[in-house]
Structure formats: C-alpha cells, structure tokens
Amino acid sequence: MATAQLYCVCRQPYDVSRFMIECDICKDWFHGSCVEVEEHHAVDIDVYHCPNCDVHHGPSLMKKRRNWHRHDYTEPDDGSKPVQAGTSVFVRELQARTFPSGDEILQQMYGSQVTQRYLERHGFRYPIAVHKMEGLGLRLPPPDFSVKDVERYVGGDKVIDVIDVARQADSKMKLSAFVMYYYSPQRPKVLNVISLEFSDTRMSELVVVPDIAQKMSWVENYWPDDSYFPKPFVQKYCLMGVKDSYTDFHIDFGGTSVWYHVLWGEKIFYLIKPTSANLALYEEWSSSPSQSEVFFGEKVDKCYKCVVRQGTTLLIPTGWIHAVLTSQDCMAFGGNFLHNLNIGMQLRCYEMERRLKTPDLFKFPYFEAICWYVAKNLLETLKESREDNCLPPEYLIKGVKALITALRNWLKREVTEPASEVPDHIRPNHLIKMLTKEIQYLEVSQTLMKSQGISACPSTRSAHERGSHARRTARRLRDQHHHHHHHSHSPKAPSNLDIFEQHTQEVLKRLEMGPYEEDASFNLKVNGKFNKVSTASAAVAERSLDNDLRLVLCNGRIIRADMLGNNLGLCVCLKCTGLKLNHVCSESATSPSTEEDAIQGMLSMAGLLYSHPSEDPSSSQESWCQGSGSNSSSEAWSSHTHSPAHGESPTLGYQYCETSLSPPLHPSKRPASNPPPISNQATKGKRPKKGMATAKQRLGKILKLSRHKPFFKLCIFGWPLLLF
Template sequence: MAAAPLYCVCRQPYDVSRFMIECDICKDWFHGSCVQVEEHHAVDIDVYHCPNCDVKHGPSLMKKRNNWHRHDYTEPDDGSQPVQAGTSVFIKKLQNRTFPSADELLIRMRGEQVTPRYLERHGFNYPLVITEMEGLGLKLPPPTFSVKDVEQYVGGDKVIDVIDVARQADSKMKLSEFIKYFTKPHRPKVLNLISLEFSDTKMSELVEVPDVAKKMSWVENYWPDESFFPKPFVQKYCLMGVKDSYTDFHIDFGGTSVWYHVLWGEKIFYLIKPSPTNLALYEAWSSSPNQSEVFFGDKVEKCYKCVVPQGTTLLIPTGWIHAVLTSQDCMAFGGNFLHNLNIGMQLRCYEMERRLKTPDLFKFPYFEAICWYVAKNLLEMLKELREDNCPPSTYIVDGVKALIGALRTWLKREVTEPTSEVPDNIRPNHLIKELTKEIRYLEDESVSGSKPVKSQGYGLSSGMNGCLTTRSLERLCQARRARRAARRLREQQGQAPKLPSNLDILERHTRDVLKRLEVGPLEEDPTFCAKVHGKFNKVSTASAAAASAPEMMEDNHLRLMMVNGRIISKAGALAWFVHYRLRVDDLLMCITGGLERVKTELREDVSGHSSVSDEESDSDSPTEVNDLSDLILERPTSPSTEEAIQGMLSMAGLLCSSKAEEERSQGNSSSEAWDNQGLPSPETDYQYCDPSMSPPLHPSKRHAPNPPPISNQATKGKRPKKGMATAKQRLGKILKLNRHSRVFV
C-alpha cells in the first residue's frame, strides 16, 4: 500500500478540516496556518507564492479592486450591474432609507410579565421588547465584558465560522485571530461572527437564558437523556459584529423563535410578518439566482425597522423574516428554541428549508427526531387532559394535526430517502395512530352536541384553562423524572443480591398450624402463640399506619392468599391482611370451639350420604375419609411448590360466622351465603378478601353447583380407580358435605 502524499512545509498528509492554498509556481499545497494566510484573505490573492517561491519570484500578487457594490470586486464597473447585499454601497443606501416604525407592532413588556402563561393566553405572534430585565430570568455578564474576555472563557484555539459581509460568504478562522481583527483600529474587511454557540464552554456559566424560553423549549422539556442522537445545542450564542455588519433576510432554522439581548452596542432589525403571501414570496426570492441583487423588503407590503439599543431584549416569534444591521460595534447574546405555540409554522419553515436545499450546517440539528419526541409527549398530554375532562387548547389541537401530517410525510419519504431520525424507542406507526385517535375523539365530542368551549385570547377555553397546558407540561416533566429515578433505582437493585423468597416461612407456619389441628383439642404453646400473636399484631399495626407509612407493609411476612382459587400477589395479600386485621385469638377460638362439632357433623354427613353418585362425590369410596385429621394431614400430590402452597393455604383457611349470620343461614340455602364471585358475604364478621380486589369471573368460569372431578398430576385428568381417590378429591368431598357447617376448611 502506497504511503499518503505529504504537503506543506510541515510535511503532513492532507487534512480536510484545515484550510490549504496552492502555490501557483511550484503547485504544492500549504496549510494556511503554516504560511500565515487566513482563509478570508486567500480570496484577495490573485497569484500566490509559497515561502520557497517567494524568494525567487517575489511576493504574492493581490487582486485589483474595480468596484464597491459587487461581491466580486474585480468586475469592471460599467454602471450596469445592480448593487449586491452586504457591500459598502448597499450599507450606505440602507442606512439612508426610511421604513415604517416597528412600534406599531412591537409589544413592550416588563420582564416579570413575559411568562409561558401569558404567551399561551395571548399568543406569541408579534415581537416582544423588554427593557426592564427584572423577573425575566435572564442572566448575563456585566456590560464591561469584552471580546478578550470571550477569548479567555471560550479558548482562542476554537475554530469558528465568520461571515465576510462584503461577499456574504462564510470562512473559518480561529477565535484568537478574530479577536485580533476585532481589536484593531483599522479593519480592511467587515467580518461578522453570529454562530458562536458556547454551551460547552466555561462561558456558559455566565449566561442563563430567559425563563420563558427555558420553560417552553422542546429541547429542554422533551429531549431524553438516553437519546441515541446528540442533544442539540442552540440555546446560547454570542454574537460579535463590527460596525456595518449585515445579515440578509432569513428565517431562523427550523422556524425557531429567538431571543436577543444587546450587551453593548446597537443592532437594527428589519422585520416582516410571516403571512402566507410573504412566506411564498420569501421562498421564491431565496431560490432566485439574483437573490443578492434584490432587497426583499421591497417585495412585501411592509418591512418594519426596529432599533435595539444596549440593555434591551428582543423576542422574535416563529417564522418572522428579518435582516440585521449592526450600526456600531456590538456584542449580543441570543438563543433559539422550538415550542408548542406555533407547531404548524415551525413545520412549514422546516419543509421550506428542505425545498431550498439548505445545508445541514444551517438547519436545526435533528429536527425530525425532536418532533417524534414531542409527538410522544403530546400524546400523553392529550390522554391526561381527556382523563381530567379538560379540553386542550386550540393551538395544541392544531399543532398535533400539523404534526401528524408531517410525521406521515417523513415515514413515506423513508422509502426513497433512508435518512431516518426516528428514535429507537418509538413505534412511529403506532404513535401516529394513537394521536389520530385522540384528535378524532376531540372532534366527535364537538360534533356530538356538547356545548362548544368558550375560547378566549389565543384559543384557550377560559382563564383557568389557560394554564392547563403549562401544568400538564410540568406534570409530564415530573413524571418523566420520576420514571428515570425509578429506572436508576431498579438498575441499582438489579446489581444487589435479591432477597430470598418467603415461601419457606409460610410453609413452616402452615405445618405448625396443621400439627395442632391433628392432636385434637388445642393445647396452647406459649412459644408458638407468642410467634403468631407477633405476626398478626404486626399486621394490625401496619393497617393503622398504612395511610401515613405504606412502606411499613413491606415488613409483613404473609405474602400470598387464595382468591377465586388463585394465589394473588404479595401486594394483594398485604392489602387483604391489613384491611381485615385477623386476630389470632378469634382464630384459636374458632378452631377450639368448632373442631369437635365439625368432626361429629362430618361423620354424620358421611354416613347419611354413602350413596352419593360419582359426579357429586368425586370419589367412589367416601368412607375412606374417617377423620378430619386424616383429611388435613394427607397433602395433595403435587410436583410443584406452587400447588403445595395452595394446598396448605386451603387447609389453613378457617372462617367463623357470627350469630346473626347463623340465624340467617337457617332460612336460606348455603349457596346464598356466597356471591357470584365465589366470595363470602360482606356481612360476615371475617372475610378473606375485599370483593373489589378480584374482578368478577366470566359466567363460563364461575363455580358450578356440581363441579367436575378435580384432576392433578397423579390422575392426569382421568377418573381414578376405586380406592385411589386423591387428597384433593377427598377435600372436595368434605367441602360439599360441610356447606352448612360453621367452619370452612
């Protein structure tokens, strides 16, 4: 493989990021920084001689100036060529012209009055001028802050883009070189710096953007920290221009709104409304070959002149067409931001940039990506407002409609132009579908005969509803921060060892209870009773403090319970035990007082129902159940821990009815004591669960009066042979025979 060719006096390979110039004698290429030639100076050189050729052939030859009104000043001045924008002749003519004063459209306000609530209520359609900064939230260096201070905070080696005003062309140079040029008393050229974004420098600590721009900004509110795309930095710019600097008519990238503050000096803005007619004229003017020869202010009905002196802040809304003249040396700070108030206009400006084939350098970074993020958040906002029965603002509805159309267009464009900016965590088609549903819901509500919402100001339903969008945005931001914190917490917990399961504790507890049921009359064991009392007292204490300290319920060891034949989750079990506060003394009384009576009744029922059919008994040998203790001690055949736990919970679930319920049950059938969900009547003293905790069962899944035989792993769904009834089947037999008893096993 051949080695890369070397150039310049430094003998380094070609670097696309560095400016180079060719020697017209030896035809070698040299880095401008190595031969002390700036890029903006190179255009003035007619014949360049490198340092080696300079010795033999003399210094480089410079171009001869033939005119002062054309970008190419070497053209002969025959008086037939029109004046081009930015030239010295153009600047003089512009300063001598008269324009309508912008006072007839500017809104002058104090800083404390400029809030998102005000703009949502009255709209952000005209420029705002703020002379009293208090309450605006804008933080800036003192007026004594100089261009040398900028170099100190930003760094002199930072490469910047500067504009050669006379040619209206960009060139690159180091910040230190521009500071040297700025501080010279004699300037051969007019250079303007308007693209120094300093969010990633030390100077960022000296500047805080206005609160209204920060609170409304899409990037600040909607751009996620985990985004694959780099976050756009367009919030903090430092603009340094010498006298007679001029920027021709333009719309800020992506239709962004912009704030300017003149720290010292003065700027003059020429403002044009973004009406449909003016926007169409602007697009035609921008794409014309003689754009620089036509002053766009002459093509529209009105072009307003707005002078911004030192210490004044100007806020320009979305889509406003404007040009800027620096009437004296000036330093200003500014920033751009997208927002919800003019979504349709922002999208229109972006599509115009695409049609004009604007270079990516002069476009809003990842504009389509931020729109997808905004669409996702606006969907959440619309759902939240619908749940709160609050109508969204008109500008939100109109903005979402425009956004849906743009998102669909971008998806179709992906077929031919696969430059997707769709974030990975967003399903584009699903998102568009959900947004469309919300808009249709709003339209159906307005057509269905409901009273139209009384609009006020900028399309808001009322003065109170004027703050709905702001509050919804704040709630969404808070919810987003909470989700991020929860995700970080889960990640931290995932790194820590998991806590052991409490199923073993529950199983040990159940075995102790069953052991005492086996011995007949209950003999209280002080140690065991102390443990059980401690368990249930903890439940009672947790139920009393549940409202103020729900985290205390995590200490409860009873994690599972039976509801409709299922084991519900830990949270459901805790809620059940906390709500009903079972007391161990009542449980022990039920066991002691009813055990002997249950045994007697069971034996009588077994002897009286010896001819029960197979479908009703689930076993061909009901006489095998000789005693309640035999039933309880024989555990179901189960290959899994879950079924074993289910069996133990079923055997440990005892219920004692009150006397009132006993009297009512004498006149009613036992099936009426249970509701259609298989739960005890809410009138009983103690219940296992709140009926609201379990949803109603489908009629096809409710318990039938005569359920079919219960199958398990041992029988594999087949009827067991005579004498081989499983424990579950014998338990089902006892449940049916004991419907009228006072103890439910």
C-alpha cells in the same frame, strides 16, 4: 497499501476540516495556518506564492478593487450592475431608507409579564421587546464584558465561523485572530460573528437563558439523555459585530423562535410578518439567482424597522423574516428554541429549507429526531388531558395535527431518501396511529360539547410538564378552576362522575316510588348529555317490563337479555378496543328469585349492591352457573336470596359502593396459587386466546379500558344504569 500523499510544509495528509491554499507556482497545497494565510484573506489573493516559491518569484499578487457595490470587487465599475447586499454602498443606501416603525408590531412588556402562561393564553405571534431584564430570568455578564473576555473564557484556539459582510460569505478563523482584527486600528474588512455557540465552554456558566426560552424549549423538555443522536446546542450564542455588519433577510433555522439581548452597542432589525403571501415571496426570492441584488423589504407590503439598544431584550416568534444591521460595534447574546405554540409554522419553515436545499450546517440539528421525541411526549399529554376530562388548548390540537402529517410524509420519504432520524426505541407507525386516535377522540368531544352547549374545561397546564408532576399540576389547576366557578354564575362542565351520581340518585328515587315507573324526561336529559343513546335504546328504556330483562349498550350496539316464561336467556356482546366477549347463561327459573339473582350479578358489575330487606347478609352466597356458548366461555353470576310472596312487588334497596369493576369470585372459582396468565392482547385490540382468562376477568379488563372509550348503558327492568 498505498501511502497517503503528504502536503504542506508540515508533511501531513489532506484534512477536509482544515483550510488549504494552492501555490500557483509549485502547485503544492498548504494549510492556511501553516503559511499564515487566513481563509477570508485567500479570496483577495490573485496569484499565491508559497514560502518556498516566494524566495524566487517574490510575494503573492493581490487582486485590485474596482468597485464598492459588488461581491466580486474586481468587476469593472461601469454602473450597469445593481448593488449587492452587504457591500458598503448597500449599507449606506439601507440607512437612508424609510420604514414603518417597529412600534406598530412590537409588544412592549416587562420581564415578569413574559411567562409561559401568558403566551399559552394570548399566543406568541408578534415580537416582544423588554427594556429591563428584571423578571426575565436572564443572567448575563456585566456590560463591560469585552471581546477579550470572550477569548479568555472560550479559548483563542477555538475555530469560529466568521462572515465577510461585503461578500456575504462564510469562512473560518481562530477566535484569537478575530480578537486581533477587532482591536486593530484599521479594519480592511467588515467581519461579523453570529454563530459562536458556547454551551461547551467556561463562558456558559456566565449566561442563564430567559425562563420562557428554557421552559418552552423542546430540547430542554423532550430530548432524552440516552438519545443516540447528540443533543442540539442552540440556546447560547455570542454575537460580536463591528459597525456596518449586515445579515440579509432570513428565517431562523427550523422556524425556531429567538431571543436577543444587546449587552452593549446597537442593532437594527428589519421585521416582516410570516403571512402566507410573504412566505411564498420569501421562498421565491431565496431561490432566485439574483437574490443578493434585490432588497426583499421592497417586495412585501410592510417591512418594520426596530432599533434595539443596549440593555434591551427582543423575542422574535416563529417564522418572522428579518434582517439585521449592526449600526455600531456591538456584543449581543441570543439563543434559539422550538416550542409547542407554533408547531405548524415550524414544520412549514423546515420543509421550505428542504425545498431550498439548505446545507445541513445551516439547519436545526436533528430536527426530525426531536419531532419524534415531541410526538411521543405529546401523546402522553393528550392522554392525561382525556383522563382529566379537560380539552387541551387549541394551539396544541392544531400542532399535533400538523405533526402527524409531517411524520407520515417523512416515513414515506424514507423509501426514496433513506436518511432516517427516527429514534430506535420509537415505533413510528404505532405512534402516528395512537396520536391519530387521540385527535379523533378530541374532535368528537369538541363536537359533542358544542352541540350540548357545554364549555370546555380549560387546560392551563404547560405542555412541557411530564410524568407525575404534570398530572399533579393538572389536577391542582382543575381544582382551582372548579373553585373559581363555584363562586361565579358561569356554567360548569359536569364530569362523568357528576352525571353518574345524579343519575344514580334519580334511579334510587324512582325505585322508592315504584320499580316500574319510568321518568322519560330524566332519561332524555341523561341521554342528551352525552348524545350517545340510540333510538332503540330509548324505546327499550321507556317500556314497562314485568318479566323481561333487557340490557342496552349505547356504543353502537344493543345488549339484550329476554326473560320469557321459565327460561332465562342472557346474551351480552361487548366490544371495547376490538375485544369481543360472548356471555351466555341458560337456567331454569321457577321463582322471582331467579330475576333477583340476575339483577344481583348485573349490579355487582356496576358497583351497586342489591339486597332484599328481609335477607340476612351473612347467609347470602355467590354461585356460578356454567353453560355452553358458541365459540366462547360461558359464565353467569347468581345468588340465593329470600323470595317475596306471590304477587308482591319486591321492595328493592340499592347502595352505591366503591368496589372493583369486576365482581368477586366464588371461593370455588378463585384462582389457584399459580393461575394461568391473563392475556394482555386486549389492550392491543385483539381477542384473548380461549382459556387464558375467565369471562369475568375479561369483562373487568373491558370496564377498566372503558374509561378511555364512550360509555355504555345498562337497562334493567326499565331502570337505566350508566357504566363508565
């Protein structure tokens, strides 16, 4: 194996992470740190002489300055070329410009007012200025904290990114070198530090980010501890800028929102709204080769000037285009965070970065990976909202839709650009499919509630809360909401249980008056509440039947059982999440008790107990009748009860009870000590294997799953029963 070539006076192999400079005499390469040449100084050297060549050829030759308005200051100053951003001439002209006041768009608030609840309710679309940090949850070093203190806590050997403002170019240097530059009486250049992230240093203990940034942050709430990708640290930055430091117009990486606090000194922000027109202009300007020669603030209708003085905290929302001028020596702290309020805009900014071919160094770390984590958690949030009968906030629904589109596009892109950031434990296609189903369910629910004039139950839960804590919070807020409406006259959105209870009471009342009297108005009221009953179902419910048993399923299917003469035929076809169950039972019926046997089984399914007044409960028993069915197992429930006298209308008594959704098994049919396992394929939308579960067990599974599906309705002798 060939020996690696050695360089520099230290005779070490090439290291891409270290700055090196070539000697123009001997053509050898040297580490800047070994020959005491800073990276930002190298651009000023015209002809470099290494320490060995310096002895014979003299010191290095420096470039001569010929202008003060161009990044390349060696160009002749003939006045024909425009001023470029960051130069001293540009800064003077910028300070002389007039702008609309930032007070037109700034929301002046107290720290205690800036809460997650407030932003979820009113949105986070305009910058917020807080002049006193009390109530923000923000903790910082005292105002006399100096640049030397930063070196003491972070370490002088830490290599940091420094911007040469006059050239708008980035270079690296040790923190100790920057501190020396900062305190030097003469500063030959304007250097600016804006990307010193110190979460992994001792200084991190001195800073606590604002509550709003911590509670809403995707990284803090959704990034798993066992992630294969390293956790992004973008919440704690220390910004140290000298007078006349300037950062040109930009959107923070990944469309992140940002918080700034000026510890001492002053900064001036130039803010532009992220309208569609402005974003299109920004992308065109960013991709232009003459970008540095055009002041973007003149290309839009309004650019607002906002002066941020010592002790002020500024919160900038997603997508806002902004430039920053440091009007005097300044130290500030800040951080970036992604959140749920503006998911669509965040994704739009990320895609713009991709089109502009932004280097990875200036992009949000593992942006796509965190979007997959967020999608997985938001799926659980949507499920919990559905189980609690609360519509999630509109911003979250819109955000999930935008996220679904982005995730699909990223998967398609993997075919041609394999750079996957999909976490290993996430099934991307399945996740997208489930999110799409939840959104479709929400759209149907919204349309349904609007058509019926029912107001949605507002969900004030934080979208970041997870697990049992999230559910407890949701229930507490829901109870408070119901309690509030109990004392007001505004209408309340009824839950499924409320409607079911009201429906049952109406049925019992009609049963007392006569088993064959049907209240059409009530039927229409309940059916209209959900807008799910088909015309055929309504027609069956309105009939008065003497010997017919009809079951109606209001989920796109009709379940029907006709009992004619002495033959009872029962056929049920249910479909729930792709699971089909055929239930057939044929038996000779010679007395009205056969009807009661069938009714008893049906009511057991619904959790309603039917008993005859003259029946002795202790003498009742359950039995199963079995028959053959086409390609399916066949079972039915029956019970032996006392038959009424011929011609009498049986007096029926119903009692609602909290029972399991599936009826108890007859002792002869109860499973053995080690029964065959019940297939879990029902939850995957597949048909269970024959023999793996009884029809009763499958039906119980269906009824449990039906909590997440549109309800269905059973009509027995014209008496409708709702099953959820």
